[in-house]
Amino acid sequence: MTTSLNPASSADADAVTAAAALALGDDALVLSHRLGEWAGHAPVLEEEVALANIALDLLGQARVLLSLVGDEDELAYLREERAFRNVQLVEQPNGDFAHTIARQLYFSTYQRLLYGRLAETDGPLAGLAAKAVKEVAYHQDHAEQWTVRLGDGTAESHDRMQQGCDALWRHTGEMFQPVDGIDIDWPEIEASWTASVTAVLERATLAVPEGPRTGAWSAGAGRQGLHTEPFGRMLAEMQHLHRSHPGASW
Amino acid sequence: MSDAKDWPLWEVFVRSRRGLSHTHAGSLHAPDAELALRNARDLYTRRGEGVSIWVVPSTSITASSPDEKDPFFEPAADKPYRHPTFYEIPEGVKHL
């Protein structure tokens, strides 16, 4: 079963809002799932609590956003991979703690800017963005604190943090592909993002990664439903139980 | 090098709402004050239990010894005139 929503061909305003909500909702849903995979594996107990807090905030955002589009569970559990609109960055596997922190830094910085600008618009997502931006500010702070400690910690942590930042760099360009229904200044967001991330990396004694911010064929891919290999596996695990009992309530 | 991995202990004090003083909530480990504050926020206020947090390195706290109980606290127990219930006020007198 798939949803009837087809954002590309729909012109009316509700559908455009729904497409935007789906993109942001999928980002939050998928990143929340990845962070949930840390449960029981965090490097220190205090981080178990911190990572779960972030995952729960994101899951809460996802549920609100997906509910604007349709039934949250149908959307989460019954769509095929190609129907997900999240950016590829959030679906990347956790890797080590530094890798997860790099992903958090890149994404939470983006999300905070995006929600911040969105909250200033008079669009239908403004109210939700205003609430979410407070949560996301904390996620960004968490990511920055750890980026600095790992980058400017031991030689090993520095290397790991640099590797994490480098490896995920090519997934960062995609975030700034304009999303239909979100009427904000995308180039301005990208410039602010770059300035913010650069400042943190410098404070962390890390090099700003060089190289392309998008893959050769993948520009804007996640938003159009093209994902990376690990995402299929993630969805298989996430959806398996729900799909095994068609029509059941939980 | 195992010493470097051990994070110091911090005592956490939470003001549960405006108008109340900070109360000891428990302790936690953190490498520095900034993370101690954040860990405290996540651990001790995740159900909205607080509006303000203090963290203090456990080693910075000097406590009275239980053995000093007598000289420290008994004189205070001996001054009932410090408490309002010490004074008898005729019935019907208000705002006292």
Next chain:
Amino acid sequence: MATAAAHQAARTQAAHATSDATGTAPGQAPGTAAYQTAFDTAVAAEERIEPRDWMPDAYRATLVRQIAQHAHSEIIGMQPEANWITRAPSLRRKAILMAKVQDEAGHGLYLYSAAETLGTGRDELLDKLHSGRQKYSSIFNYPTLTWADVGAIGWLVDGAAITNQVPLCRCSYGPYARAMVRICKEESFHQRQGYELLLALSRGTEAQHAMAQDAVDRWWWPSLMMFGPPDDESSHSAQSMEWKIKRHSNDELRQRFVDICVPQAESLGLTLPDPDLVWNEERGHHDFGAIDWTEFWEVLKGNGPCNEQRITQRRQAHDEGAWVREAAATHAAKHSEAKHAEAQDSGANGKATA
């Protein structure tokens, strides 16, 4: 350098300061008798013992052992439930489960914090857990094979835990009692969510109902074992009752739990896997079948289905996190002087002002 070991030394010293003051070693010399009397009187009067009070060495050791085991159980107990976070069948259930597993990490932290007031650092306790010198509750050595197991853990395992824990809120040791008050308050949703989860399954499709029954069948007996061996075989019980660390006997709490569960199972539309379970009018309690204590002791010895898996994952998380903990400690050491200077001209996080 401020290490846990240093704290421990400081605290142990503080805890023993009373005996040092009289120039005697704790627990043996002439001055001790007076302290023992004061301690006994306080316990008898239902007063709380606080960290810096004199306490018998055996009382301290018993508490450290019990609180540590309790803390270990919380953090090992995250694993069987976390096993289902990524497969939770609805977003609502997923949020609930994540919050619950997070609470368990939090509860572990409260308890380690209570143990530290007795002069034993968390690192030392974790070492003992990782090397098998300290135990955690055997219940977590059983696997969560289906989604319904998440419900059965909430209803039965948390239910048994709550039955055990509520009396601990009145434990004679202050920090432990306070941690338990907080934990019990937070845990009130854990059992209810489990029950609600099972109810949805029981009233759902045939396959869901069967899944729920299967989970209850597998978790019932291990849950009864959570109360520990029968009273006549329980090695620490009598002394712990006398010290008011423990308030009720194992068998008493087990009986209370069975009596609570029987009607709850009926409302669920599920059966408890015990043909001998019947109401005994005369006793005013349910009689129940014999518990297989051989299984209990085997699982405790390490021969349960998941002992190896649980401790390996815990050790692995700890070992793989070592570089992170070290990095943060190194960063703090590098920057502590700079930060101190910064704090002087009032940084973002201000000084405490009451």
